[in-house]
Amino acid sequence: MTMEAQADRIAWPEEAEVAERPRRRWLPFSPWHLVLFPLALIMLLPLVWMIVTSLETQAESLHFPPVLVPGSLHFGNYPSALRSAPFGRWFLNTFIVTSTVVVSNLLLCSLAGYAFARIRFFGRAATFMLLLATLMVPFQVVMIPTFLIVKKLGLFDSLPALIAPNLVSAFGIFMLRQFFRTLPVELEEAARIDGASRLGVLFKIVLPLSLPALATLAVIQFMWTWNDFLWPLIAVFSQRNFTLQLGLTVFQGSHDVFWPLVMAGNVMSMIPMLVLFFAAQRYFVRGIATTGLKG
Amino acid sequence: MGRLRRALASDHVAGWAFIGPAFLLIGVFGILPIVWGLVLSFQKSDLIDPNTPFVGLTNYRALAHDHVLRIAAGHTLVYTGVFVPVSVIGALFVAVALNRKIHLIRFYRTAVFVPVVASTIATSIMFLWLFDAQYGLANWLLGKIGVGPFGFFDSPRGALYAIIAMTVWGWVGFDVIIYLAALQGIPHELVEAAEIDGASRWSIFRSITVPLLGPATLLLVVWSSINALQLFDEVYFVTHGGPPPYNTAVVVWWLFSLAFRLGAAGYAAAIAYVLFLAILVLTMVQFWLGNKVVHYSS
Numbered sequence: 407m408t409m410e411a412q413a414d415r416i417a418w419p420e421e422a423e424v425a426e427r428p429r430r431r432w433l434p435f436s437p438w439h440l441v442l443f444p445l446a447l448i449m450l451l452p453l454v455w456m457i458v459t460s461l462e463t464q465a466e467s468l469h470f471p472p473v474l475v476p477g478s479l480h481f482g483n484y485p486s487a488l489r490s491a492p493f494g495r496w497f498l499n500t501f502i503v504t505s506t507v508v509v510s511n512l513l514l515c516s517l518a519g520y521a522f523a524r525i526r527f528f529g530r531a532a533t534f535m536l537l538l539a540t541l542m543v544p545f546q547v548v549m550i551p552t553f554l555i556v557k558k559l560g561l562f563d564s565l566p567a568l569i570a571p572n573l574v575s576a577f578g579i580f581m582l583r584q585f586f587r588t589l590p591v592e593l594e595e596a597a598r599i600d601g602a603s604r605l606g607v608l609f610k611i612v613l614p615l616s617l618p619a620l621a622t623l624a625v626i627q628f629m630w631t632w633n634d635f636l637w638p639l640i641a642v643f644s645q646r647n648f649t650l651q652l653g654l655t656v657f658q659g660s661h662d663v664f665w666p667l668v669m670a671g672n673v674m675s676m677i678p679m680l681v682l683f684f685a686a687q688r689y690f691v692r693g694i695a696t697t698g699l700k701g
Numbered sequence: 702m703g704r705l706r707r708a709l710a711s712d713h714v715a716g717w718a719f720i721g722p723a724f725l726l727i728g729v730f731g732i733l734p735i736v737w738g739l740v741l742s743f744q745k746s747d748l749i750d751p752n753t754p755f756v757g758l759t760n761y762r763a764l765a766h767d768h769v770l771r772i773a774a775g776h777t778l779v780y781t782g783v784f785v786p787v788s789v790i791g792a793l794f795v796a797v798a799l800n801r802k803i804h805l806i807r808f809y810r811t812a813v814f815v816p817v818v819a820s821t822i823a824t825s826i827m828f829l830w831l832f833d834a835q836y837g838l839a840n841w842l843l844g845k846i847g848v849g850p851f852g853f854f855d856s857p858r859g860a861l862y863a864i865i866a867m868t869v870w871g872w873v874g875f876d877v878i879i880y881l882a883a884l885q886g887i888p889h890e891l892v893e894a895a896e897i898d899g900a901s902r903w904s905i906f907r908s909i910t911v912p913l914l915g916p917a918t919l920l921l922v923v924w925s926s927i928n929a930l931q932l933f934d935e936v937y938f939v940t941h942g943g944p945p946p947y948n949t950a951v952v953v954w955w956l957f958s959l960a961f962r963l964g965a966a967g968y969a970a971a972i973a974y975v976l977f978l979a980i981l982v983l984t985m986v987q988f989w990l991g992n993k994v995v996h997y998s999s
Contacts, residue, residue, distance in 0.1 A: 436803045443805075445795065446812035452827040452870065453815065455838050459830060472838050518723035527716020533724060540731040544931055544980060546953050547973045550960050551737035552730060554748065571730040574723040604715050633820035635934045640961060651822045655938060665830055672826045676819060683818045687811075690818070694875055695882040 460484070460669035467665045480666065487670040495646060496653035497674075503565055503649060504631040507572045511627050512620055514574040519582030520608050524594065534583075537576045545636065553640050567641040568649065572631060578623050585619035586612060618692070625686050626693040632679055650675040742971040747964035760971035770972065773950040776861055780951065781929035783862070788869045789921050792876030797910065799877065800884045817874040821934035828867040829854065829939060854939050860949045864935055872928075876921050883917035884910070915995035923987050930980055933957065952976055 433440075459467055461480050466473040488494060521527065522534050552571055553562075561567040594607050602610070613620065635651045642648060645656065654675060683690060717724075742760055746753040764770060799810055816824070831839050832853035843849040853863040887910065895905050933953040940949045952972065960969035 436801075438798055438801060438803055439805070441798050442809045445798075446809050449812045449816060449870070449874075451838075452824075452831050453819075455831055456827045468836055470836050471841050472836065514723045514726070518720040521716045521719035525712055525716040525719065527713045530716060533720065536732065537727065540727060540735065542981070543735055544927070544973075544977055546931060546933075546956060547738050547970075547977045548731070548734035550748075550966050550970050550973065551734035551741060553961075554737070555729065555734065557748075570726075574726045576727060576731060579723060604719070629818060633818075633822075635820065635822055635938075636957075639937075651820055654822050654826060668826060669830065672823050676823050679818050679820070680815075683815065687814070691814070691878050694817070694878045 456669050456672060459665050460673050462666050464664060464666060483666045483670040484674065487667045487674065490667060491653065491656065491671070492645060492648075493653065493671060493674070496648050496650045499565060499568075499647065500632060500649040500651075501678075503568045504628055506569050507631045508624050508627050510569075510573040511575055511578050512624060515578035515582050515623065516608065516613060516616075516620070518574070518579045520586055520612060522579065522583040523586035524591070525604070537579060540576045541580065549636065549640060552637075556641055562641065563643040563647055565642075565647060568638055568647075571637070575627065578627065581623060582616070582619060585616055589615055618689070621686065621689045622693040625682060625689045628682060629679065629690075738970050738973060741967055742974050744967045746966040746970075748960065748966045749964075753967070756967070760968045761975075763968055764971065764975060769947060769950060769955055770952070772947045773952045773955040776947075776949060777930060777932065777951045780861060780865060780932055781926055784865050784868060784872075784929045785922060785925045787865065788872050788876055788925055789918065791869065792873050792880055792921070793911075793914065793918070795873065796877045796880030796884060797906065800881060813877050814874040816871050817878075819871060821871070822938055824867060824871045825935050825938040828863070828870075832863055832867075857946070857948045860940055864932075864939065864949060867939075868932070868935060872925070876925070879917055879921055880914060883914050887913050912996055915991075916997055919988070919991035919995050922991070923984055926983060926987065927980055930976065930983070 458474070458476065460483055462473060462476040462483075463480055466476055522530065556562055556567045556570070559570070561570060589612060593611055597607050597611055598604075633651065634649075638649045638652050642652070645653075648656070654671060741753070743755055743757060744753040745756050745759075795813060799806065799813065819827075831837055832851075834840065834850070834852045834855045837853070839853070840850040843851070851863075852859055854860050856863070891909055891913075892905060895909060900908070931953055932951050936949050936951050936954045937957070953976070956969040956972040956976070959965040959972070
C-alpha cells in the first residue's frame with residue numbers, strides 16, 4: 407500500500423480508530439493512560455514553561471527552585487517585548503514573505519503540476535526528471551551559489567531575496583501532479599469538448615476538486631517559510647529586513663537573561679503557526695503522512 | 702493531418718506556457734545553483750571578490766587536513782547515530798500507544814504533534830531556558846528524582862546530547878504521524894486471528910505490527926538520517942557551534958561558517974558536495990539493506 411493510500415485512512419482526529427478490546431479491568435480506566443498521560447505532560451512541558459515564564463517578573467524567573475506559579479500574571483511583558491525590539495516590523499516581514507510564497511506556490515505549482523499530469527508536450531519527461539533531481543539535492547549544496555545569484559540580481563538584504571527563491575517548489579509541483587492524476591479525466595475531456603480552454607478546465611474543474619491537496623500544500627509551505635532560519639540568515643543582513651526567526655536571535659542576545667521578555671516574544675512568534683495548526687490539523691497530518699516533510 | 706499537427710503544436714505551447722514560470726524559477730534558483738556549486742568547489746572564492754580563480758582539486762585535497770571538519774564530522778555521525786534510532790524507535794512505541802480509542806486520545810495526540818510546528822529557533826529558546834544550568838526547570842525536576850544537576854548546553858561532553866534530547870522532542874511527532882498512518886493499514890483480521898490463537902500482546906507487536914511497519918520504518922530511518930546529517934539551526938543558535946574547542950560543531954555549521962564568516966566559499970562548496978555524496982551513498986545503502994529486511998505487502 408502506498409503512503410498516500412495509508413494517509414487517507416489515518417485516524418485523525420475522529421475517523422475510524424482501533425477500538426479498545428474489553429479486558430479484565432484492574433484499573434477504573436485504561437492502563438494506557440499510565441503511559442500516555444506522563445508522555446503528554448513531558449511533550450507539553452517546554453511549551454507550558456515558556457508561557458508561565460512569559461508571565462513572570464524578572465526576579466521570579468531568576469529564582470531557584472523555579473517559581474512554578476507566578477505571584478501575579480504579568481501580561482505587561484508582552485507589550486514590553488514588542489517595544490524593546492522592532493518586533494512589529496519582523497512580524498510584518500514574515501507575514502509578507504510567507505503569504506507571497508504560499509499564494510505563488512499555489513498558483514505556479516498548480517499550473518505546472520497540471521501540465522505534467524495532463525498535457526503531452528515536448529520535453530515533458532525530461533523536464534519532470536530534472537525537477538525530481540532538484541528534490542534530491544540538499545539545501546547546503548545550493549545555498550552558497552543561491553546567495554551569489556541573489557546578490558547578482560541585486561536582491562541581497564531585501565524581502566524579495568527571501569521570496570524569490572521560494573516562489574515555486576519542485577515538491578509542490580510533484581505533489582499536485584500526483585494528486586491531479588488521481589482525478590477522473592472524463593470531466594475535463596467533456597469540458598474541453600464543450601470548448602473550455604486548458605486554463606478554464608484547470609480553474610473551473612480541476613482546482614475546485616483539489617481543495618484538500620491545495621490546503622495541504624498551503625499549510626506545509628506556510629510552515630516551511632514561517633519557520634525557515636538558514637536562508638534568511640544568509641539572505642538578509644539589516645534588522646529592518648529580518649523575519650521573526652532571525653529577530654528572535656537578536657531579541658535573545660540583547661536581553662541576555664531577561665527570560666520573561668524573551669519568552670513573551672517567543673510565544674508571539676509561535677501564535678500564527680499554532681492558530682494555523684489547530685485550525686488545519688487535518689491538513690498538517692495529511693501533508694506529513696503523504697509526503698514526509700517537516701522542513 | 703494539418704489539424705492534428707496544429708492540435709499537437711498547441712499542446713506543446715500550452716504545456717510550456719503552463720510550466721514556463723515554474724521552470725524558469727527552478728532553473729534559476731534550483732538547477733543553476735547545483736551546477737554553480739560544483740564549479741565553485743574547484744575555485745577560490747570569498748563571495749566578495751569577483752575574481753574567482755580555478756584551483757583544481759585544492760579544495761578537495763584540503764578536506765583531509767581540516768582538523769575542525771574531522772571533529773564536526775565525528776559529532777555529526779554521533780548525532781545521527783543516536784538521534785535516528787532514539788526518535789524512530791521512540792515514535793514506534795508512542796504511535797502504538799496512541800493507536801487506540803480511549804478517553805483523552807485527542808489531547809494525547811495533539812500533545813505529541815504540537816512540537817512539530819514549533820520552529821527550530823522557538824524550540825531552541827524554550828530548551829535554552831528549560832535546560833539552563835542555574836535556573837532551569839529540568840535540573841530542578843531531575844533533582845527531585847535524585848539525578849543531576851547537569852550543565853546541558855554548557856557541558857563540554859553533554860551539550861551534543863542535550864541537542865539530541867531537544868531535537869527528538871521536536872521531531873518525534875512527525876514520525877508518530879507517519880507510523881499512525883501505517884498502523885491504520887494493518888488489517889484487523891491478522892491481529893484478530895493471532896488473538897484467537899492465543900498470542901500475547903507483546904508477541905503480536907513483535908511478530909505482526911513491527912514487520913508490517915517495515916516500509917514506514919525504512920522511510921523514517923532514511924528521512925531522519927538525511928535530516929540529522931544536515932543539522933544546523935539548533936547548533937548555531939544554542940551553542941554557536943561551540944567555538945573552540947568545538948564541543949557541538951557539526952558539518953553544516955562548519956561549512957556555513959567557512960562560506961559566510963571566514964571567506965572560504967570555494968572550500969565550503971567542496972564540503973557541501975562531499976556531504977551531498979555522503980548523504981546519497983548512505984541513503985542508497987539504507988535502502989539496499991532495508992529492502993533485504995523489510996517485507997512489502999502487495
